[in-house]
Amino acid sequence: MKEWIIETSGLAKQYGRRKAVDHISLQIRKGDIYGFLGPNGAGKTTTIRMLLGLIRPTSGSVRIFGKDLRKERMGILAKVGSLVESPSYYGHLTGYENLEAARRILGVDKSRIDEVLAAVRLTKDAHRPVKGYSLGMRQRLGIASAMLGQPELLILDEPTNGLDPAGIIEIRELIKSMPAEYGMTVLVSSHLLSEIDLMANRVGIIRDGALLFQDGIDVLRKQAAGSIRLVVSEPEQAVKAVAATGNFAVRQDGGLLLEQLPDDKVAQIVAQLVYAGHSIYRIEEIKRSLEDIFLDMVGGGTSL
Numbered sequence: 380m381k382e383w384i385i386e387t388s389g390l391a392k393q394y395g396r397r398k399a400v401d402h403i404s405l406q407i408r409k410g411d412i413y414g415f416l417g418p419n420g421a422g423k424t425t426t427i428r429m430l431l432g433l434i435r436p437t438s439g440s441v442r443i444f445g446k447d448l449r450k451e452r453m454g455i456l457a458k459v460g461s462l463v464e465s466p467s468y469y470g471h472l473t474g475y476e477n478l479e480a481a482r483r484i485l486g487v488d489k490s491r492i493d494e495v496l497a498a499v500r501l502t503k504d505a506h507r508p509v510k511g512y513s514l515g516m517r518q519r520l521g522i523a524s525a526m527l528g529q530p531e532l533l534i535l536d537e538p539t540n541g542l543d544p545a546g547i548i549e550i551r552e553l554i555k556s557m558p559a560e561y562g563m564t565v566l567v568s569s570h571l572l573s574e575i576d577l578m579a580n581r582v583g584i585i586r587d588g589a590l591l592f593q594d595g596i597d598v599l600r601k602q603a604a605g606s607i608r609l610v611v612s613e614p615e616q617a618v619k620a621v622a623a624t625g626n627f628a629v630r631q632d633g634g635l636l637l638e639q640l641p642d643d644k645v646a647q648i649v650a651q652l653v654y655a656g657h658s659i660y661r662i663e664e665i666k667r668s669l670e671d672i673f674l675d676m677v678g679g680g681t682s683l
């Protein structure tokens with residue numbers, strides 16, 4: 380049996396008639412960096428709020444560390460760190476003092492404050508009042524605060540929001556290091572596939588509250604693998620000839636379009652066509668980017 384760190388079953392949240400989250404079953408393994416991907420309004424934050432027990436599901440269940448969130452909420456949440464949409468701070472206190480307040484509640488060692496400040500590169504600004512922090516600095520402080528209790532599970536809702544490109548890279552590298560360095564499992568949401576592609580090993584794609592895809596990022600990448608197009612003298616006959624072998628999925632589209640094939644199969648088809656008297660003008664590989672696949676799934680444009 381697999382050890383799921385997070386497992387939801389038919390999790391749903393309805394606001395009036397609107398299905399913000401529509402019966403989703405998430406499965407997140409220990410050590411995963413799980414990218415929770417979806418356009419604005421897809422239901423990411425609502426799902427995350429339910430995972431953290433901040434709002435009550437309309438139906439369905441949440442199990443974290445194998446335990447029912449409804450029954451063992453406090454015990455579970457003690458081992459979960461989170462950052463959910465614009466965290467609030469005491470503006471008149473410094474970054475350090477804000478972390479100190481959180482540290483007392485968690486009851487962890489004081490040395491953790493310096494560690495998490497260093498991890499998010501806020502050491503230099505730790506003693507400035509938070510009201511003078513930029514959006515990116517507030518976001519970093521939120522991540523620092525989420526890491527403070529050395530949680531086994533970290534849930535980060537769009538953690539790179541408001542960060543500049545250098546900040547995005549730093550936070551991404553930090554998140555990537557978390558399973559190996561701190562033994563953490565991470566759920567990180569984003570509306571950018573490019574972002575998730577660079578850090579996650581598993582992806583869940585949500586749109587209009589429904590989970591459209593959940594698997595390894597490599598599975599998604601395979602879908603992006605290229606197809607092969609042969610531009611030939613008599614496409615119609617050539618398609619028939621290749622289809623007649625029954626071995627390959629082929630269709631006519633600006634020539635002969637074949638799903639992704641290993642080189643030797645391509646060579647075999649080419650040889651067969653040449654032998655049958657066809658002229659082959661070009662062999663092209665057509666690749667789709669991961670972004671194209673994502674946009675196809677969620678509906679073009681809405682992810683911007």
Ligand SMILES: Nc1ncnc2c1ncn2[C@@H]1O[C@H](COP(=O)(O)OP(=O)(O)OP(=O)(O)O)[C@@H](O)[C@H]1O
Pocket residue numbers: 394397398399417418419420421422423424425426570
């Ligand atoms: N408290 C609420 N009352 C009514 N509708 C809500 C409430 N919270 C969220 N919704 C609706 O639920 C849907 C999902 O919202 P949610 O905030 O979970 O999306 P999201 O994926 O986090 O989007 P974003 O990328 O913009 O943060 C939206 O249609 C939103 O309007």
Ligand SMILES: [Mg+2]
Pocket residue numbers: 423424425464536
């Ligand atoms: Mg959100």
